[in-house]
Amino acid sequence: MGCPFGTGASGLVLTLLSWHFDAFQQLSRVSVRPMTSISSMADMHEDICTTAERKRAAMIILPFHKQQRLDGSLETARTDFQLVNRRVLGDAPCSVGILVDRGLGGTTQVSASNVSYDITVLFFGGHDDREALAYGARMAEHPGVSLKGYSVLSET
Numbered sequence: 001m002g003c004p005f006g007t008g009a010s011g012l013v014l015t016l017l018s019w020h021f022d023a024f025q026q027l028s029r030v031s032v033r034p035m036t037s038i039s040s041m042a043d044m045h046e047d048i049c050t051t052a053e054r055k056r057a058a059m060i061i062l063p064f065h066k067q068q069r070l071d072g073s074l075e076t077a078r079t080d081f082q083l084v085n086r087r088v089l090g091d092a093p094c095s096v097g098i099l100v101d102r103g104l105g106g107t108t109q110v111s112a113s114n115v116s117y118d119i120t121v122l123f124f125g126g127h128d129d130r131e132a133l134a135y136g137a138r139m140a141e142h143p144g145v146s147l148k149g150y151s152v153l154s155e156t
Contacts, residue, residue: 021034023115033055035051037051041080041083041084044084045084045087045088045091046091048060048062048084048088048092049088049091049092049093052092052093052094053093053094057093057094058094058095059094059095059096059097059135060088060092060094060095060096060097061096061097061098061099062084062085062088062096062097062098062099063081063098063099064085064098064099064100065077065078065079065081065082065085085098095128095131095132096128097132097135115142115144115145116144116145117139117144117145117146118145118146118148119136119139119140119145119146119147119148120147120148120149120150121133121136121147121148121149121150122150122152123149123150123151123152124152125151133149136149
């Protein structure tokens with residue numbers, strides 16, 4: 001089992017995520033505790049789910065397995081991360097969010113008062129979708145955040 005670390009930044013990704021979460025934390029009463037863990041790819045999903053259960057996390061946020069190129073197209077960074085995401089989605093003791101980070105146009109830190117975000121929530125009708133919509137609605141309380149919700153209906 002991997003060893004979670006709750007202190008210090010582990011690379012640029014964690015630093016950028018911390019900036020986003022700090023801004024969100026300033027706008028709401030939600031506390032965010034980013035964590036990193038050293039795990040093998042085969043065991044990573046178990047470590048994530050076990051740590052979330054032990055810490056009684058309300059939500060796990062995972063990075064999307066594709067990255068945006070300079071030309072705007074998406075490329076799969078590593079397919080093994082896609083498998084980790086799928087396994088976490090299947091085994092998580094709490095809600096799971098997949099963060100699709102398109103950046104802020106560089107590594108410059110932006111203050112919470114100068115944010116401008118467009119958030120999209122896909123709604124299929126389940127409990128997790130309602131929770132995601134509620135999170136989106138809370139974020140949209142900030143004047144620099146707009147929320148679009150799309151309800152996906154199946155034909156029966």
